[in-house]
Amino acid sequence: MTVRKSWADSPASGGRLDSVTMSVQPDSLPDPASDPVPASLRGSVVAVPDGPGVRDLPLPGTWVRTPRIFPDDRGTFLEWFRGDEMTDILGYPFVIPQANLSTSREGVVRGIHYADVPPGQAKFVTCVAGRILDVIVDLRRGSPTFGRHIVVELSDVNRRGLFLPVGVGHGFVVPAGAGPATVCYLVSEGYNPGAEHGVCPTDPGLGIDWSVAGLDPESLVLSDKDRAAPGLHEVEATLPLYSECRGWEQEMRHGWELANAEAEDWEGE
Numbered sequence: 727m728t729v730r731k732s733w734a735d736s737p738a739s740g741g742r743l744d745s746v747t748m749s750v751q752p753d754s755l756p757d758p759a760s761d762p763v764p765a766s767l768r769g770s771v772v773a774v775p776d777g778p779g780v781r782d783l784p785l786p787g788t789w790v791r792t793p794r795i796f797p798d799d800r801g802t803f804l805e806w807f808r809g810d811e812m813t814d815i816l817g818y819p820f821v822i823p824q825a826n827l828s829t830s831r832e833g834v835v836r837g838i839h840y841a842d843v844p845p846g847q848a849k850f851v852t853c854v855a856g857r858i859l860d861v862i863v864d865l866r867r868g869s870p871t872f873g874r875h876i877v878v879e880l881s882d883v884n885r886r887g888l889f890l891p892v893g894v895g896h897g898f899v900v901p902a903g904a905g906p907a908t909v910c911y912l913v914s915e916g917y918n919p920g921a922e923h924g925v926c927p928t929d930p931g932l933g934i935d936w937s938v939a940g941l942d943p944e945s946l947v948l949s950d951k952d953r954a955a956p957g958l959h960e961v962e963a964t965l966p967l968y969s970e971c972r973g974w975e976q977e978m979r980h981g982w983e984l985a986n987a988e989a990e991d992w993e994g995e
Contacts, residue, residue, distance in 0.1 A: 771859060771877045771938060774886065780815060783878070785864045785871050787891035787975070789815070790878055795885060804885055806852065807912065815889075816975070818982035820850065826911040830858075830900050834947045835927050835936065837897015838955075840865050842921040843966035844974045846892025848914040853880035856900065856907030859939055860888055863895035863932060865925070865958075868968035873958065875934055880909075893971035897927050902940035924955035931958035 774781065778794040793804040812820040830836065838861065841847040851860060863875040880886050880898075890896050892914070900907045927934060927948065936943055 771879055774878065774884075780811075783862070784876055785862055785874065785894065786869060787972070788862055788876075788894060789889050791887040791889070793885050793887070806885070807850065807887065812850075813982075817979035818975075820848070820912075820914060822912045822914070824913050824916045826913065827908065828911075829906055829908045830898075831906050831947070832900050832902060832904060833939075833941050833945050835897065835899045835952070836949075837861060837952065838863050838865075838895040838925045838927050838932065839897065840893065840895045840923055840925075840966070841915070841918070842923070843892045843971050845915050846966065846971065846974065847922075848892050849888075849890045849896060850912040851880065851888045851890065851896070852886070852910050853882060854908050854910050855882050857881035857883075857904040858898040858907045858909060859901055860898045861896070861927075861934060862888070862890060863897070863925070863934075865895040865965050866893040866968035866971050867962065867965050872968070873932070875932065877938060891971065892974060893966040893968070895925060899936060899939045899941070899946070901938075923961070924952055925958050925961060926955040927952060929955075929957035 772783065772790075774790055774792065776792075778792050780789055780791045782789050793806065796803045809819065828836065853860075858880050860878045860880050861875055862878070864871045864873065866872060875895075878886070878888055880888060898909065925932065928936070928943070928946070936946055
């Protein structure tokens with residue numbers, strides 16, 4: 727049996743969830759009239775409780791996984807990714823046709839990137855060396871948290887993995903004193919240049935305070951492409967619809983349920 731914990735009753739309160747898996751239910755969407763993101767967390771670094779477990783984040787469909795780490799005199803061992811756990815959480819397999827790896831020096835900002843939906847590109851992101859502040863932006867039009875962002879620290883110490891559903895924008899910064907960082911992305915769709923887009927990470931419309939990384943904004947290192955990307959309001963009319971993003975996820979879940987039912991029928995013959 728899976729259990730889901732909301733941000734309000736676990737991470738924000740500093741609670742601890744030991745080996746808890748949360749089942750995302752796309753049919754039980756937040757009330758658009760409410761604001762699930764606490765004012766104290768908008769743009770600040772989320773304080774994820776210690777201890778292994780999977781915890782929902784304030785933006786619908788996003789969550790963070792803290793693995794159980796086994797240290798000994800040789801080093802450490804951990805289960806970085808488990809397909810069966812991912813299927814249990816999402817309700818369908820997280821197929822990985824492509825895995826990406828980036829290395830970035832101090833002050834580098836990557837993002838804010840997103841893909842057309844469908845099919846979109848869901849991501850499971852980890853920092854395998856160094857430390858980053860990962861920025862998640864809700865770019866799904868009609869979402870109760872549209873335009874909001876949160877920041878989650880990923881590092882080679884906490885070993886956390888961050889899940890971003892389709893339609894959510896992604897970026898990160900390597901903070902001051904962190905040194906170079908290596909980030910791994912497991913993605914649900916291969917790279918498709920025609921479907922990949924970006925929003926300028928320094929766009930005032932996003933309201934991201936990059937000084938949270940302890941860096942002078944003038945010293946941030948961006949690619950020419952990211953720096954020249956349009957602002958949020960320039961692309962708002964073309965952004966994915968929240969209903970389409972969640973509907974796509976529901977289709978994936980329904981397809982998986984049908985496949986399992988057919989397999990059971992076949993085994994019974």
